[in-house]
Amino acid sequence: xxxxxxxxxxxxxxxLTLSACGGDDGDRGPQGLPGQDGANGAPGDQGPQGDQGPQGEQGPQGEQGPQGxxxxxxxxxxxxxxxLGRYETGQFDESAAEIVDFDPATQRAFVVNANSGQIDVLxxxxxxxxxxxxxxxxxxxxASAVAGLDAADLGAANSVAxxxxxxxxxxxxxxxxxxxxxxxxxxNGTFVxxxxxGALPDMVTFTPDGNKVLAAxxxxxxGDYSVDPEGSITIIDVSGGIAALxxxxxxxxxxxxxxxxxxxxxxxxxxxxxxxxxxxxxxxxEDSQTxxxxxxxNNAVAEIxxxxxxxxxxxxxxxxxxxxxxxxxxxxxRDDIVNIRNWPVFGVYMPDGADAYTVNGTTYLVTAxxxxxxxxxTDAADEADCTAQGGFDFDDGDxxxxxxxVRIKDINDDFGATFDPDLLARLPANFEEDEQLGRLKVxxxxxxxxxxxxLATTGQPGADCTYEALYAYGARSFTIWNTNTMQPVFDSGNxxxxxTANRYGLFGFNASNDDNEGDDxxxxxxxxxxxxxxxxxxxxTYAFIGLERVGGIMVYNISNPEAPIFVQFIxxxxxxxxDAEDDFELVGDLGPEAIKFVSQADSxxxxxxxxxxxxxxxxxxxxxxxxxx
Numbered sequence: 001x002x003x004x005x006x007x008x009x010x011x012x013x014x015x016l017t018l019s020a021c022g023g024d025d026g027d028r029g030p031q032g033l034p035g036q037d038g039a040n041g042a043p044g045d046q047g048p049q050g051d052q053g054p055q056g057e058q059g060p061q062g063e064q065g066p067q068g069x070x071x072x073x074x075x076x077x078x079x080x081x082x083x084l085g086r087y088e089t090g091q092f093d094e095s096a097a098e099i100v101d102f103d104p105a106t107q108r109a110f111v112v113n114a115n116s117g118q119i120d121v122l123x124x125x126x127x128x129x130x131x132x133x134x135x136x137x138x139x140x141x142x143a144s145a146v147a148g149l150d151a152a153d154l155g156a157a158n159s160v161a162x163x164x165x166x167x168x169x170x171x172x173x174x175x176x177x178x179x180x181x182x183x184x185x186x187x188n189g190t191f192v193x194x195x196x197x198g199a200l201p202d203m204v205t206f207t208p209d210g211n212k213v214l215a216a217x218x219x220x221x222x223g224d225y226s227v228d229p230e231g232s233i234t235i236i237d238v239s240g241g242i243a244a245l246x247x248x249x250x251x252x253x254x255x256x257x258x259x260x261x262x263x264x265x266x267x268x269x270x271x272x273x274x275x276x277x278x279x280x281x282x283x284x285x286e287d288s289q290t291x292x293x294x295x296x297x298n299n300a301v302a303e304i305x306x307x308x309x310x311x312x313x314x315x316x317x318x319x320x321x322x323x324x325x326x327x328x329x330x331x332x333x334r335d336d337i338v339n340i341r342n343w344p345v346f347g348v349y350m351p352d353g354a355d356a357y358t359v360n361g362t363t364y365l366v367t368a369x370x371x372x373x374x375x376x377x378t379d380a381a382d383e384a385d386c387t388a389q390g391g392f393d394f395d396d397g398d399x400x401x402x403x404x405x406v407r408i409k410d411i412n413d414d415f416g417a418t419f420d421p422d423l424l425a426r427l428p429a430n431f432e433e434d435e436q437l438g439r440l441k442v443x444x445x446x447x448x449x450x451x452x453x454x455l456a457t458t459g460q461p462g463a464d465c466t467y468e469a470l471y472a473y474g475a476r477s478f479t480i481w482n483t484n485t486m487q488p489v490f491d492s493g494n495x496x497x498x499x500t501a502n503r504y505g506l507f508g509f510n511a512s513n514d515d516n517e518g519d520d521x522x523x524x525x526x527x528x529x530x531x532x533x534x535x536x537x538x539x540x541t542y543a544f545i546g547l548e549r550v551g552g553i554m555v556y557n558i559s560n561p562e563a564p565i566f567v568q569f570i571x572x573x574x575x576x577x578x579d580a581e582d583d584f585e586l587v588g589d590l591g592p593e594a595i596k597f598v599s600q601a602d603s604x605x606x607x608x609x610x611x612x613x614x615x616x617x618x619x620x621x622x623x624x625x626x627x628x629x
Contacts, residue, residue: 096618262316371474409438535597591616
């Protein structure tokens with residue numbers, strides 16, 4: 001940028017001109033007589049100032065000054081989502097559309113169809129009318145590449161990720177406690193290779209630089225809890241390509257000896273730390289140097305150094321205090337009202353989906369705080385059959401071997417456990433009634449004192465348990481964490497319940513995802529935030545959070561991690577449909593499981609868009625993102 005002569009320089013130029021060769025001066029007064037002995041006489045009076053002479057010529061151009069600070073954009077933009085279209089599998093409540101990803105080169109969407117066990121490949125070049133191209137039979141492809149393995153030995157695909165011209169797919173074993181695989185394809189659908197992962201690979205992702213593939217191996221126990229594999233992380237070096245991958249490219253990372261920081265939840269029934277830790281989801285820093293592994297049931301995050309492929313620490317996330325103003329929740333599904341209020345209860349974040357971004361050199365982790373209980377059961381003909389199998393409770397064909405949840409009203413009434421006097425002093429006198437806290441489900445092995453011996457066998461409390469605090473599943477919110485300290489810098493508090501209550505009233509508030517009955521999930525996990533995806537639009541960073549139960553996408557501007565701004569809630573769900581299951585082709589989208597952000601540069605519409613996999617209706621929905629000024 002060129003600058004004109006500064007005002008100060010103009011003044012200096014004018015002054016010099018006037019003193020040297022400017023306009024005529026006024027007449028001077030008479031000169032005083034010379035003093036004696038050479039001394040000057042007193043000066044005469046100054047004559048009147050003459051008229052200013054004409055402006056002198058402009059001096060030469062000065063050097064360019066330093067660049068000033070960037071100005072503020074006069075038009076603060078925001079965004080608005082609108083529905084484009086959807087692909088329908090025609091399957092209800094069969095998990096026929098779960099994890100989604102997108103390839104901009106081929107304009108194809110890749111969708112995990114757990115019902116078929118395959119990956120559906122959609123033509124998304126016209127998002128208003130997406131169509132099925134074909135499906136990838138991952139089990140058959142992996143079996144063809146691994147000696148001694150049959151397709152029947154493998155179960156369903158669980159996750160898919162796209163990077164460049166490569167696709168990675170996580171597939172579990174038919175017996176979930178056996179080791180699964182990561183399969184690799186080109187984006188044209190050609191199978192390339194496969195390598196072994198840990199037990200139950202539940203999520204797979206590429207690092208941003210594309211050099212590594214990471215899988216979260218959940219390692220869940222079997223139904224009667226007799227086999228419990230370790231949870232682990234599979235790290236695959238794909239920097240040399242995917243055509244010739246072997247075990248030499250794979251690191252299987254155990255969590256058994258990792259350092260635990262803070263309150264990391266380890267169940268009393270577990271045989272070891274590694275067997276109890278259950279990796280659920282992975283977010284990777286923008287520089288590809290650090291992975292953050294969500295350990296949902298453990299309410300913790302494992303930090304992985306990807307330069308050395310080692311676990312640096314496992315950090316407990318702590319708890320949300322629902323007694324603090326701004327953190328209110330509705331705790332009952334039997335009160336026939338929207339009753340969002342403070343209660344002396346804690347929420348255990350237990351995130352599911354997560355994503356990471358960087359602001360001013362600091363990496364922040366964004367989590368969708370779903371909450372998740374542990375229940376392990378088998379099928380049984382009757383109570384005697386259940387007892388013979390070693391179960392402790394028979395309920396309509398289900399034989400329970402372990403369960404870590406209990407309704408508050410049952411703690412004393414059904415199990416004889418007691419409440420600490422200090423806790424009772426904080427609770428209302430009628431807290432055990434259904435309309436109060438009675439139906440809220442809490443975690444059995446948190447907040448207890450006493451022997452509580454049964455927690456290590458059935459997971460249920462006994463008369464030897466005293467509860468000093470009550471901990472509910474999830475936080476009904478999304479949270480932004482500073483990864484340097486793993487402390488929260490923002491939580492959305494009660495916003496999800498307040499926004500959906502204002503939108504739907506009791507009619508659709510805290511509804512479940514398989515029927516249109518309002519207030520159905522207040523005693524569980526409320527709207528149940530499931531998925532989160534981060535995208536940058538018009539220079540601003542947004543978080544898109546999917547609500548698994550009530551449905552829809554919450555949109556927040558998170559450019560400032562400590563002061564996010566609510567932007568929009570959009571939900572393509574028709575609550576006027578009386579029977580969601582019988583008329584599911586009319587009800588819209590139920591049960592958002594995963595979200596994929598597509599940038600403007602990659603989008604077939606030349607505008608940013610979202611792709612959402614909805615597991616209950618088996619639909620893949622496409623949303624346009626418009627920039628508003």
